[in-house]
Amino acid sequence: MSLLKPTPKVCSWTREFDNPGSLATYVANGGYQALRRVVTEKVPGDAIIAELKTSALRGRGGAGFPTGLKWSFMPRAFAGDKYIVCNSDEGEPGTFKDRDILRYNPHQLIEGMAIAGYVLGARVGYNYIHGEIWDCYEIFEAALKEAREAGYLGDNLFGTDFCFQLHAHHGYGAYICGEETALLESIEGKKGQPRFKPPFPASFGLYGKPTTINNTETLASVPWIVQHGGQAFLELGKPNNGGAKLFSVSGHVNRPGNYEVPLGTPFAELLAMAGGVRNGRKLKAVIPGGSSAPVLPGSIMMDCTMDFDSIAKAGSMLGSGAVIVMDETVCMVRALERLSYFYFEESCGQCTPCREGTGWMYRIIHRIEHGQGRAEDLDLLNSVAGGIGGHTICALGDAAAMPVQSFLKHFGDEFAYHVEHKRCMV
Amino acid sequence: MLSPESLAAIDAEVAKYPAEQKQSAVMSALRIAQTEKGWLRPELIEYVAEYLGMPAIAAYEVATFYNMYDTQPVGRHKITLCTNLPCALMGAGEIADHLKQKLGIDFGETTEDGRFTLKEGECMGACGDAPLCLHNNHAMHTHLTPEKVDELLDKLK
Numbered sequence: 001m002s003l004l005k006p007t008p009k010v011c012s013w014t015r016e017f018d019n020p021g022s023l024a025t026y027v028a029n030g031g032y033q034a035l036r037r038v039v040t041e042k043v044p045g046d047a048i049i050a051e052l053k054t055s056a057l058r059g060r061g062g063a064g065f066p067t068g069l070k071w072s073f074m075p076r077a078f079a080g081d082k083y084i085v086c087n088s089d090e091g092e093p094g095t096f097k098d099r100d101i102l103r104y105n106p107h108q109l110i111e112g113m114a115i116a117g118y119v120l121g122a123r124v125g126y127n128y129i130h131g132e133i134w135d136c137y138e139i140f141e142a143a144l145k146e147a148r149e150a151g152y153l154g155d156n157l158f159g160t161d162f163c164f165q166l167h168a169h170h171g172y173g174a175y176i177c178g179e180e181t182a183l184l185e186s187i188e189g190k191k192g193q194p195r196f197k198p199p200f201p202a203s204f205g206l207y208g209k210p211t212t213i214n215n216t217e218t219l220a221s222v223p224w225i226v227q228h229g230g231q232a233f234l235e236l237g238k239p240n241n242g243g244a245k246l247f248s249v250s251g252h253v254n255r256p257g258n259y260e261v262p263l264g265t266p267f268a269e270l271l272a273m274a275g276g277v278r279n280g281r282k283l284k285a286v287i288p289g290g291s292s293a294p295v296l297p298g299s300i301m302m303d304c305t306m307d308f309d310s311i312a313k314a315g316s317m318l319g320s321g322a323v324i325v326m327d328e329t330v331c332m333v334r335a336l337e338r339l340s341y342f343y344f345e346e347s348c349g350q351c352t353p354c355r356e357g358t359g360w361m362y363r364i365i366h367r368i369e370h371g372q373g374r375a376e377d378l379d380l381l382n383s384v385a386g387g388i389g390g391h392t393i394c395a396l397g398d399a400a401a402m403p404v405q406s407f408l409k410h411f412g413d414e415f416a417y418h419v420e421h422k423r424c425m426v
Numbered sequence: 427m428l429s430p431e432s433l434a435a436i437d438a439e440v441a442k443y444p445a446e447q448k449q450s451a452v453m454s455a456l457r458i459a460q461t462e463k464g465w466l467r468p469e470l471i472e473y474v475a476e477y478l479g480m481p482a483i484a485a486y487e488v489a490t491f492y493n494m495y496d497t498q499p500v501g502r503h504k505i506t507l508c509t510n511l512p513c514a515l516m517g518a519g520e521i522a523d524h525l526k527q528k529l530g531i532d533f534g535e536t537t538e539d540g541r542f543t544l545k546e547g548e549c550m551g552a553c554g555d556a557p558l559c560l561h562n563n564h565a566m567h568t569h570l571t572p573e574k575v576d577e578l579l580d581k582l583k
Contacts, residue, residue: 081444090551093510099551126442131494132550134564167442172453173494175548189449190484191491207447250512250553257554291511291549322553324512338511342548348491 002029003108006228008236010244011220012260014105021139023146026107032152034226035111038118039162045076045119052222054230056242060097061087061178061215062290062320064308067222073202074212076121083211084116085201086127086219087183088136091175093291093342094322097246098216100258102129102136105220106143107152110166112219114153115226117164120212124165127216128183131171140168175346179394180213182348193350194394215320217246237263241307249274251325252281263307270306270323281327285411289319291339292399294406295332316406331426332411333418336403337365343400354397357388361404373419378408427473432462436477449480452488456495457563465496493548494563501536501543503582506560509546512553521557522546524572528579542582 001013003026014020014029026032038048052068059065074082086109090098101109113125129137144166147153155163169187171177177186181195184206205211221243225233234242241263247270250256254275261270267286277283283298288306294316296304304310311318326335344358361384364377385401392398408415417425428436436455443450455474460466466489475485489495496504507525509518522533525544529537533546552558555568567578 091549093549094512094553095549096552096554130551131492131563132547132560132566133552135566169442169450170454170457172457172492173548174492186453187450188447189452189478189480189488191487207444248554250556251515256516256556324515324553326515330515335511335514338509338514342510345548 003033003224003227004030006232006236008244008262009260010224010233010236011101011105011108011217011246012258014108020104021106021143023107023143023150026105027150030227031107031223032111034223035114035118035152036158038115038226039160040158042160045121048115048119048226051225051230055225055233056230056237056240057218057221057225057233058241058308059215060217060221060245060320062092062292062317064318067214067218070202070214071116071120071212073200074120075203075210076119078121078210081124081207081209082120082122083206083209084113084120084122084125085180085183085187085206085211085213086113086125086216087178087180087213088127088129088140088216089171089178089183090130090216090320091132091178092320092322093339094248094250094287094324095290095320096248096250097258097321099130099133099136100246101216101220102133102140106140107147108223109216109220110143110147110153112222113166114157114164115222116212116214116219117166118162122212123163124167126167126169126187126206128169128171128177128187131173134170137168137170144168174348175342176348176394176396179396182394183213184211191348193348194396196393238307241309245306245321247306247321247323249323249325252278252327252330253325254278261306264305264310267301267304267306267323271325274325277325277327279327281329283325284328284330285326285332287316287322287324287326287403289317290322291324291342292395292402293317293319294402295410296406297410329426331369331424332407332414333365333369333424336407337362337369339403340365340400343396343403347396347400351392351394351397353388353391354400357384357397358400360384361388361400365404368415368418371418371422373415373422375419377419378412378415382408427470428459428462432458433477436474440478448478449484452478452480452485453492456485456489460495461563464502465499471497499536501540503541504543504545504562506545506547506563508548508550508556508558508560510549510553512549513556513558516556518557518570521559521570521572521575524575528576542579 182192389401439454
């Protein structure tokens with residue numbers, strides 16, 4: 001496979017090669033041709049945005065926002081500084097796909113960001129890399145050096161007047177910085193606390209300048225789309241859900257890992273690719289889009305296809321494509337206790353409903369798990385979750401509330417059993 | 427207060443940002459300072475702030491907000507174990523018990539000889555390789571088993 005031919009592997013095709021992340025592998029297989037073409041032929045930015053809209057590429061970081069539309073919000077004619085920022089702060093429990101792009105295909109991300117710089121009129125870009133994956137930060141820095149030396153980053157690229165410089169910024173352990181405005185604050189050297197929106201980053205972003213922020217996989221998909229056209233990308237997936245996508249499958253499967261499949265692939269197929277449920281056990285539940293997405297019973301998941309619309313219809317979110325698989329041995333109270341602790345720990349403390357509510361929910365679930373639950377606790381949990389959702393500056397509040405509400409909705413009997421019998425039914 | 431190598435590394439980070447935005451390098455500067463000195467004592471944070479021309483309080487805020495910075499002394503080897511749900515499903519709880527028993531300390535504690543600090547971490551973005559831990563913020567060890575943990579601890583003097 002390569003970037004030259006349209007293949008169903010958009011971001012993970014380099015894995016077939018011995019040196020998957022090297023510039024040599026990337027260039028030998030069509031890498032940087034899309035950038036060279038748009039820059040030297042002076043392809044109008046509008047035409048590329050139109051291709052992105054045709055492709056139905058939707059943000060791969062969790063929100064699923066149409067990328068072409070997001071790019072169209074940028075005031076491209078604004079004469080001052082503008083920025084393109086990549087969000088590689090991958091810390092949503094269950095998600096580990098961007099790490100593989102950074103390790104095994106960093107140049108496709110660099111090319112995607114350079115194309116974004118060309119289209120959006122940004123001369124500088126930053127890639128914000130998750131704190132705990134130091135090796136990926138070093139790999140990405142090395143790839144940047146290679147790209148600069150080979151003339152794919154820097155001034156007057158390909159002998160034109162187009163200049164684009166790209167830098168890596170290393171995070172240091174704050175889940176909240178995956179939220180785009182918290183990430184911008186963090187690049188500015190501050191605490192990662194989300195900003196009120198509006199104004200949106202397209203008008204007031206990094207250093208107060210127009211900024212477009214996209215996820216790693218989103219930006220890495222751009223060279224493929226420019227190379228093969230929006231229509232080809234759309235046809236990989238299904239209407240309104242263009243392309244292939246990396247799914248990070250974790251938990252109780254025989255082969256945890258990343259699997260890139262066309263959007264619309266049946267969940268059952270993805271599960272089979274990951275080797276099926278471990279030890280031949282029964283599938284109990286799946287969180288289909290990272291820990292913030294509502295949990296679904298296994299039986300509902302087995303009828304879903306892996307795309308934004310199908311998972312939304314089933315009552316959850318495709319999110320970042322992080323599929324957490326739980327078999328029949330899992331105690332759902334304990335699972336939720338762990339997730340709730342995470343949101344309590346990672347709340348930035350800025351908004352009262354989230355700062356107070358996440359701790360409150362954790363303490364209630366903790367006491368239920370430890371045999372101290374009270375009869376009124378389930379209603380109380382729903383009430384606290386409802387008091388957080390929609391009442392905070394950023395989506396972390398909703399992300400903390402949704403697991404609680406969905407665990408209670410689908411597995412409420414387990415919680416009731418815990419409260420009544422002071423022990424687990426699993 | 428910092429070695430010429432550390433200062434050069436900080437300068438390289440400063441160069442990534444617009445000239446009037448030196449503060450953007452504070453996260454990296456604190457990381458570099460912590461890597462050299464082991465932990466971020468208040469004087470060190472103030473030194474970094476002064477080096478970058480920013481208020482000391484703003485650097486304190488960063489050092490205390492992001493959880494990979496250590497504003498209290500830690501052992502020579504800090505082991506941060508992820509116990510989040512995907513790791514827990516793959517046995518992180520057993521690994522945690524093994525580490526605590528072997529080192530005789532709980533999460534958030536340091537062995538008496540100052541050799542190890544054990545911390546509980548949140549998602550490190552590598553759940554497919556669970557269970558996993560981070561050594562001194564830089565080296566990730568994946569697919570942990572009690573045997574692999576023993577091997578790792580033996581190597582860290």
